[in-house]
Amino acid sequence: MTAALRVAHPRPYAPDAEITIRGLRKTFAGSPVYEGFDLDVPKGAVVSVFGPNGCGKSTLINMVSGLMPHDGGQILFSGKTIAQTRLAYVFQNYREALFPWLRAIENIRYPLRLMGLPKHEQDRRIERLLATMEVRFDLSRYPYELSGGQQQTVSIMRALVVEPEVLFLDEPFSALDYEMTLAMRDRLQRVFMETGVTMMLVSHDLEEAIYMADRILLLTRRPTRIAAYLDFSAPRPRSAETLTDPAFVALKREALEIFQREVRA
Amino acid sequence: MTARLARLGSALTPLAGVVVLLALWQLLHLSGAVDALLLPAPEAMMRALWNGFVTGPMAFDFLQTVWRTTLAFGIAAVIGIPTGIVLGASPQLYRSVEFVVDFFRSTPASAMFPLFLVLFGVGDEAKIYVASFGALLVILFNVAYGVMNARKTRILAARSMGASPARIMRDVIFWESLPQTFIGLRNGVSLALVIIIVAEMFIGSSDGLGHRLIEAQMLFRMPTMYAAIFAAGALGYGLNWLFALLERRVVHWGGR
Numbered sequence: 347m348t349a350a351l352r353v354a355h356p357r358p359y360a361p362d363a364e365i366t367i368r369g370l371r372k373t374f375a376g377s378p379v380y381e382g383f384d385l386d387v388p389k390g391a392v393v394s395v396f397g398p399n400g401c402g403k404s405t406l407i408n409m410v411s412g413l414m415p416h417d418g419g420q421i422l423f424s425g426k427t428i429a430q431t432r433l434a435y436v437f438q439n440y441r442e443a444l445f446p447w448l449r450a451i452e453n454i455r456y457p458l459r460l461m462g463l464p465k466h467e468q469d470r471r472i473e474r475l476l477a478t479m480e481v482r483f484d485l486s487r488y489p490y491e492l493s494g495g496q497q498q499t500v501s502i503m504r505a506l507v508v509e510p511e512v513l514f515l516d517e518p519f520s521a522l523d524y525e526m527t528l529a530m531r532d533r534l535q536r537v538f539m540e541t542g543v544t545m546m547l548v549s550h551d552l553e554e555a556i557y558m559a560d561r562i563l564l565l566t567r568r569p570t571r572i573a574a575y576l577d578f579s580a581p582r583p584r585s586a587e588t589l590t591d592p593a594f595v596a597l598k599r600e601a602l603e604i605f606q607r608e609v610r611a
Numbered sequence: 612m613t614a615r616l617a618r619l620g621s622a623l624t625p626l627a628g629v630v631v632l633l634a635l636w637q638l639l640h641l642s643g644a645v646d647a648l649l650l651p652a653p654e655a656m657m658r659a660l661w662n663g664f665v666t667g668p669m670a671f672d673f674l675q676t677v678w679r680t681t682l683a684f685g686i687a688a689v690i691g692i693p694t695g696i697v698l699g700a701s702p703q704l705y706r707s708v709e710f711v712v713d714f715f716r717s718t719p720a721s722a723m724f725p726l727f728l729v730l731f732g733v734g735d736e737a738k739i740y741v742a743s744f745g746a747l748l749v750i751l752f753n754v755a756y757g758v759m760n761a762r763k764t765r766i767l768a769a770r771s772m773g774a775s776p777a778r779i780m781r782d783v784i785f786w787e788s789l790p791q792t793f794i795g796l797r798n799g800v801s802l803a804l805v806i807i808i809v810a811e812m813f814i815g816s817s818d819g820l821g822h823r824l825i826e827a828q829m830l831f832r833m834p835t836m837y838a839a840i841f842a843a844g845a846l847g848y849g850l851n852w853l854f855a856l857l858e859r860r861v862v863h864w865g866g867r
Contacts, residue, residue, distance in 0.1 A: 413771055434771070434772075442762045443767075447786045447864055457773070488863070
């Protein structure tokens with residue numbers, strides 16, 4: 347099987363890849379969205395996914411995270427299957443993703459209960475997470491009593507508490523106002539610096555996609571291919587200055603040119 | 612001081628309608644436009660209500676009606692909620708029975724009286740079962756819709772955290788369906804009360820508010836009839852209020 351795969355997809359397996367995607371195939375209503383799609387996501391990197399509307403950004407991370415079935419191809423996590431890998435997912439719509447009948451802290455605890463961990467171990471993990479996140483609001487409140495940013499923070503904590511190997515985020519800040527978005531980007535960056543968890547982040551905001559990422563995956567229109575897979579290696583923690591840094595500005599211009607070419611294509 | 616008066620005023624505002632209604636009633640009674648036999652003074656109704664409850668049989672009638680309604684509603688809820696969840700969990704299964712549910716939901720429950728009389732005789736069973744039947748379909752329908760309309764994102768979120776289908780059912784879909792379930796329960800209890808009262812009127816009864824009502828009408832005891840109407844209204848209102856209260860407690864996230 348490996349041999350056959352190699353013939354069809356000569357791209358070799360990268361040894362430092364957390365996620366290896368080979369020959370991914372997905373069809374919606376008879377029209378192909380992904381056809382022989384290959385991608386490597388390096389271990390411990392933040393990869394932003396950016397592309398034209400409807401190109402299947404969310405579809406990609408939904409398939410990789412197992413929320414949506416794919417029609418063909420292979421997705422491996424450090425050589426393991428999805429069932430052997432601990433993944434977590436943060437939804438765009440936190441209002442519909444949190445459980446309003448549970449207090450914020452019980453929302454965070456929920457995946458640990460699913461894992462069947464004993465109570466003291468649950469508490470220990472939550473304590474450790476709280477120390478990283480510097481939460482300054484009352485977690486014994488219900489989600490609807492919290493602001494949007496606080497709710498999305500709870501969502502992110504619920505995802506992180508299982509100590510995932512990969513964290514998927516689907517436009518996590520697009521429902522927040524700009525001020526909150528900036529704060530949340532920095533909070534997420536801090537999480538990344540402390541945990542080093544591999545992240546795949548879908549964004550509809552190019553500035554955010556670059557600011558957050560080590561690699562920026564630019565996609566084409568359907569059928570979706572990789573338009574470019576750019577590197578951004580500015581040191582962390584990044585801040586408002588990063589946004590005006592010449593390297594950032596140059597990369598953003600390059601990405602924008604590629605994007606516009608793909609939109610017109 | 613003025614603030615306290617204002618607060619008192621706003622607390623009393625809902626009573627304004629009641630006062631106006633009583634005043635109109637009293638005026639109509641005094642004007643003689645309507646035969647005083649048909650429309651006694653409000654005070655006569657209240658005296659009949661008081662006497663009926665304190666020395667007369669109306670307290671017993673009231674409790675009988677409450678008991679039958681509770682039984683009918685209880686049976687309907689115990690069968691309707693689990694069945695609704697099972698049906699709602701499988702849209703295909705629900706579609707296969709949807710027509711039957713909709714048909715009987717649209718059938719006036721009173722049209723089922725003769726059938727239930729034949730099946731269960733003239734005792735309490737027929738009354739309670741026919742009311743259960745009506746309430747059951749309302750509850751089942753609402754629960755099933757609540758389950759079918761559970762937010763897909765929440766189900767996905769639970770699945771992404773590794774929840775099994777059974778856990779998703781218990782931890783997500785059950786809760787998601789609760790707001791709609793409460794709509795079903797509230798409508799169900801109202802309908803059960805309506806059917807019980809009508810059944811008490813017409814299916815050989817010797818007690819219950821419905822029986823008291825029809826008896827007072829036949830004996831031309833108008834104050835008693837008005838008192839029984841009032842008692843039935845208060846019961847319906849009380850049940851609704853109770854369920855609204857329960858709903859706010861249980862579904863605390865509703866509408867937010």
